[in-house]
Structures are given as structure tokens and as C-alpha cells.
Amino acid sequence: MKRADFPFLGFGVGLRRPHYSHIVERRPKVDWFEVVSENFMVAGGRAIEVLEDVRAHYPIVLHGVSMSLGSTDPLNRDYLKKLRDLAKRFDPAWISDHLCWTGVGGRNLHDLLPLPYTEEALSHVVTRIRRVQDTLERPMLIENVSSYLAFADSTMTEWEFIAEIAEQADCGILLDINNIFVSAFNHRFDPNEYLDAIPVERVVQYHLAGHSDHGTHLLDTHDHPVRDEVWALYERAIRRFGAVSALVEWDDNIPEFAVLMETADRARQIYDAAARTPTEQSLDANSTERTGKPALPADHRA
Amino acid sequence: MPTPLKELESLLYRLITAPSGVGEGLASERNLPRTGLGAIVLGDERLSAEERADIYANMYFYRLLDALKEDFPATRKVLGDDAFHNLVTGYLIEYPPTQPSVAECGRFLSRYLRDHPQSVDAPYLADIAALERATVEVFQGPDADALSAEAMRAIPADQWPALKLRLHPCVQVLDVEWRVADLLRAVEEGRDWQPAARGAAKIVVSRRSGRVRYRELEQSEYRAIDAARTGATFANICDLVAEHSGALDPVAELNRLLARWLSDAIFIV
Numbered sequence: 370m371k372r373a374d375f376p377f378l379g380f381g382v383g384l385r386r387p388h389y390s391h392i393v394e395r396r397p398k399v400d401w402f403e404v405v406s407e408n409f410m411v412a413g414g415r416a417i418e419v420l421e422d423v424r425a426h427y428p429i430v431l432h433g434v435s436m437s438l439g440s441t442d443p444l445n446r447d448y449l450k451k452l453r454d455l456a457k458r459f460d461p462a463w464i465s466d467h468l469c470w471t472g473v474g475g476r477n478l479h480d481l482l483p484l485p486y487t488e489e490a491l492s493h494v495v496t497r498i499r500r501v502q503d504t505l506e507r508p509m510l511i512e513n514v515s516s517y518l519a520f521a522d523s524t525m526t527e528w529e530f531i532a533e534i535a536e537q538a539d540c541g542i543l544l545d546i547n548n549i550f551v552s553a554f555n556h557r558f559d560p561n562e563y564l565d566a567i568p569v570e571r572v573v574q575y576h577l578a579g580h581s582d583h584g585t586h587l588l589d590t591h592d593h594p595v596r597d598e599v600w601a602l603y604e605r606a607i608r609r610f611g612a613v614s615a616l617v618e619w620d621d622n623i624p625e626f627a628v629l630m631e632t633a634d635r636a637r638q639i640y641d642a643a644a645r646t647p648t649e650q651s652l653d654a655n656s657t658e659r660t661g662k663p664a665l666p667a668d669h670r671a
Numbered sequence: 672m673p674t675p676l677k678e679l680e681s682l683l684y685r686l687i688t689a690p691s692g693v694g695e696g697l698a699s700e701r702n703l704p705r706t707g708l709g710a711i712v713l714g715d716e717r718l719s720a721e722e723r724a725d726i727y728a729n730m731y732f733y734r735l736l737d738a739l740k741e742d743f744p745a746t747r748k749v750l751g752d753d754a755f756h757n758l759v760t761g762y763l764i765e766y767p768p769t770q771p772s773v774a775e776c777g778r779f780l781s782r783y784l785r786d787h788p789q790s791v792d793a794p795y796l797a798d799i800a801a802l803e804r805a806t807v808e809v810f811q812g813p814d815a816d817a818l819s820a821e822a823m824r825a826i827p828a829d830q831w832p833a834l835k836l837r838l839h840p841c842v843q844v845l846d847v848e849w850r851v852a853d854l855l856r857a858v859e860e861g862r863d864w865q866p867a868a869r870g871a872a873k874i875v876v877s878r879r880s881g882r883v884r885y886r887e888l889e890q891s892e893y894r895a896i897d898a899a900r901t902g903a904t905f906a907n908i909c910d911l912v913a914e915h916s917g918a919l920d921p922v923a924e925l926n927r928l929l930a931r932w933l934s935d936a937i938f939i940v
């Protein structure tokens with residue numbers, strides 16, 4: 370799997386219920402939408418009707434929260450079948466889920482829990498991603514999560530863990546820039562070191578979101594504007610990874626659609642500016658190309 | 672030796688879902704190393720291992736509380752915020768989520784309320800929760816083209832008697848002991864609500880143009896819908912309406928009911 374296997378979608382936003390009518394009636398100028406897979410694993414009704422309409426006018430990506438790749442429970446076959454059916458029906462540009470576990474013992478925590486970064490967890494997750502990709506008959510993306518605890522047993526860093534999993538499972542990476550920032554604060558690591566360790570060709574998508582500051586820790590709440598420090602980290606990511614589709618996530622205190630569009634536009638402007646001004650980093654050995662510019666498609670707004 | 676992954680996940684699951692918090696959950700863990708949770712989860716001067724696990728415990732509870740608040744506004748209104756919070760605490764112990772979609776977490780709330788002490792003061796709670804849950808299920812129930820007036824007119828008259836009306840696949844008919852439909856409507860419309868009166872009723876929940884609607888069924892209507900469910904013909908349904916409505920003009924009565932069924936998208940052909 371390499372990034373070129375996937376289209377560059379540009380700058381999108383998450384499809385959320387409060388905006389359904391606005392999107393269907395106004396057809397806002399947005400490059401693409403990301404939809405939460407589980408919200409559409411229903412028999413019918415308004416959600417399906419809206420998704421059909423949205424899909425007829427925009428590219429979409431299916432983003433799941435319940436695959437539970439890190440769980441020691443068996444993979445949920447019924448869930449994977451529903452996901453495959455959803456993908457057949459709506460033809461997403463790709464499918465993603467999180468590098469985490471969401472439950473055990475047949476129970477679901479409805480949360481994204483971190484794994485210990487151990488050889489055991491690594492080979493467990495690699496095996497499961499390979500099985501999922503076989504079932505879905507396509508490569509998937511795994512996303513780094515925000516975390517609030519780390520395990521004493523870990524023998525590697527989070528960035529070593531995700532990079533190694535992506536290589537061994539031959540899957541893509543959805544890099545959540547805000548999650549890197551949040552976890553860097555919570556576990557006191559350097560977010561730049563994280564970015565620099567991620568294999569360039571594996572990164573297919575970014576997430577941009579807001580978090581909340583609780584003093585002792587940052588929480589990944591998706592209820593605030595993207596913070597300046599996260600924008601700065603995003604800019605640094607662009608210089609390293611080049612043309613990667615970006616997506617704005619907002620799940621709580623959801624603002625008017627215009628605010629999401631402004632945020633997606635800001636992501637585009639930062640990208641355009643970075644593409645015009647090559648820096649030292651874009652010339653270093655890890656960069657996509659050595660021409661001094663990130664690899665940009667001819668018309669990334671198509 | 673690292674803790675096996677399965678053990679680690681099971682331990683965290685127990686701590687995160689412990690009803691009185693991670694601290695109490697830890698107290699009942701017998702197999703933890705002498706150094707406690709700190710041997711497994713890293714703590715620092717900002718947050719201890721226990722406090723870090725507690726962040727997840729809080730998120731677990733409040734995420735589900737929020738989801739249930741959204742799906743059960745009338746149940747919550749009747750109980751008040753504090754009692755609803757306590758209800759959810761108990762409910763999650765008895766019915767912890769097992770499904771990939773968080774929308775499924777309220778599936779058993781009505782069943783849980785049947786024998787709950789809160790139902791002594793407000794015995795209609797289980798019925799109101801059942802109605803609220805039904806609206807959630809119907810909202811995302813299967814799609815099908817509802818029977819329309821035009822489609823009905825297009826059917827030749829001689830085919831009517833043998834015609835079988837089929838129930839729309841998302842329609843639900845609830846059997847309740849309390850008149851809860853008015854209560855839910857009052858809450859949805861932001862009006863003052865009255866406790867539901869005792870009285871057996873059938874409530875039909877259906878969906879038209881993506882919107883869920885519900886109302887009590889008249890006796891003759893219920894008979895007709897129930898018969899349609901088991902394959903009755905239009906002629907059978909006419910007989911039932913004539914027999915149970917007590918109307919002087921059964922044809923006019925049937926026309927009145929048909930108009931309601933069309934507008935509520937009860938049937939398909």
C-alpha cells in the first residue's frame with residue numbers, strides 16, 4: 370500500500386446530524402465528507418437518505434469507531450460484514466478506524482482505549498488488520514488516538530508502534546494532528562519527534578480538531594476550534610508528508626456549518642502557503658520529494 | 672513479565688465500569704501486584720495511575736448518560752436530572768453496552784424500569800421509555816414505499832376485496848397500560864406535562880418523510896392493523912371495521928381510517 374493508491378480529496382469536514390438539512394439543501398462547496406460508519410449501519414430512514422444524497426454530490430470516506438482492532442475479543446464478523454456492505458453501497462474513497470480497543474468480554478466501552486506498546490499487542494493488531502483488510506477486500510487506514518494513560522509494560526514509543534504496525538500490516542495511516550498534540554502533552558513527548566518517525570508514504574489522511582485543557586491533562590473533546598499549536602503542527606506535517614487529504618472533526622458544541630467550512634479553508638490556505646515556501650525540512654531525506662516542494666497534485670481542488 | 676493483553680484489558684474494563692469509581696473498583700481487585708495499579712499504568716506528579724484511569728471512567732459514564740438523555744427526554748423529565756443520573760448508573764450495571772453502535776445502549780431501559788423502585792411513584796415510566804425507544808427504532812427502521820392515494824386509485828375495483836395491505840416494515844405497535852403518548856408529545860413540544868393516566872392503549876409508531884409520528888389507535892383500527900399483519904385481505908379488514916367501529920356508516924368509517932393510514936404511512940402494497 371502507498372499513498373498514490375488513494376485519491377487526494379482536498380479539505381473536508383465530518384458529516385454530522387445538525388448539518389444534514391443545510392448540506393442537502395445548499396450543497397456547500399466542501400471537497401469531501403467523512404462519515405461515522407456506525408451511524409449508517411441502520412436499516413433505513415433519514416440518515417441513509419441523507420448519505421445517498423451526499424454521496425451523489427461529494428466524495429466520502431467511512432470512519433469507524435467500533436472495530437476494536439486492539440481488543441482480545443474475536444473480531445466482530447457481523448460488524449465487518451455490515452461495514453463491507455456499507456462500503457459496497459456508498460463506495461468510499463477509503464475506510465478507517467482507530468489503533469485502540471473499545472471493549473472486551475463482549476462489552477463495549479464506546480471509547481477509544483490505548484494499547485500497551487508491546488510485541489504482543491503489535492503482532493495481535495497486525496494479524497487483525499490483515500484479516501479486516503481481507504474481509505473488506507481493500508487496504509484500511511488506522512488512526513492514532515488521544516490517550517490519558519500509558520502502560521508500564523510498553524517497550525516502544527507510540528510512534529514506533531504505529532509505524533511498525535502500518536509496515537507489517539501494510540495499511541495506511543490517518544494521522545490525527547490534534548491527537549498527537551494532546552497525547553504529547555499528556556505523556557510529555559515531543560510531537561515533532563512523533564511526526565518525524567511516521568513513514569511518509571503511509572499517511573493518507575489528517576484529522577484536525579479542537580481539544581479542551583484541564584490543567585493536568587488535555588482532553589480530545591472535539592468541541593473547540595483547532596488551537597494555534599495544532600495548526601502549527603499541521604503545517605509542519607504538510608512539509609514532511611506533502612499532499613495529504615485533511616478533515617475537520619467537530620462532535621460537540623457543533624457550530625454552524627460556515628465555521629466548519631472556514632476551518633477547512635484555513636487548512637487549505639496553510640497547505641497552499643506551505644507548498645509555495647519550501648523549507649529545510651521539505652529538503653531533508655525524509656521528505657516526499659527532493660525537489661524542495663511537497664508533492665502536489667496538479668489540481669487538488671478537483 | 673508483561674501483563675497479558677487480555678488480562679490488562681479486562682482489568683481496565685472492570686475499573687472503568689466500576690459503579691462507584693476506579694478507587695472502589697481497585698479495592699475489590701485481588702490479583703493486583705502489591706504496588707497497585709501503578710505497576711501497570713504509569714502515573715506522574717500531575718496525575719496518578721488511578722486518576723488517569725478515572726478520566727476514562729468518567730468519559731464512559733457521561734458519554735452513555737448523554738446518549739440516553741438524548742433518546743429518553745420524557746423519561747428524564749418525569750424523573751428529574753438527579754434521579755435519571757442514578758437510574759442510568761444502575762441500568763449500566765445491569766445492561767452494559769454490547770453493540771458497536773452507541774444508539775443501541777437504550778434498548779433495555781424500559782425493561783429495566785419495569786421493576787425499578789422509581790416506577791412505584793411513576794408507574795408509567797416503563798411505558799414512556801418503551802415509547803421513546805420505539806421512536807428511536809422507527810427513525811432508523813427499514814425503508815419501503817408507503818401506500819399512496821394515487822397507488823390506491825390505480826388498483827382496479829374488482830381487485831380490492833382480495834388485496835392484501837402489508838404493514839410498513841418500520842411500523843411498531845406498542846401495547847401500553849398508561850396513556851403516555853400525550854406526555855411524550857408535551858415534552859417534545861416543550862409544554863408542561865401531566866402524569867400519564869392509567870388506561871390500556873395501543874400506540875402505533877410510524878415514519879413518514881423521515882419523521883417519526885405516533886398516536887393511540889382506535890379499537891377498530893387496531894383490529895384492522897393486527898389483521899393486516901397476519902395476512903388479512905381488504906375484505907376481511909372491511910368486515911372488522913364494520914364490526915368494531917360501531918359506526919352507522921361503515922363505508923365512511925373505512926374511508927376515514929384509510930385516510931389516516933395513508934397520512935401516517937402505515938401500509939405498503
Ligand SMILES: [Fe+2]
Pocket residue numbers: 512545548576618
Ligand atoms: Fe480523529
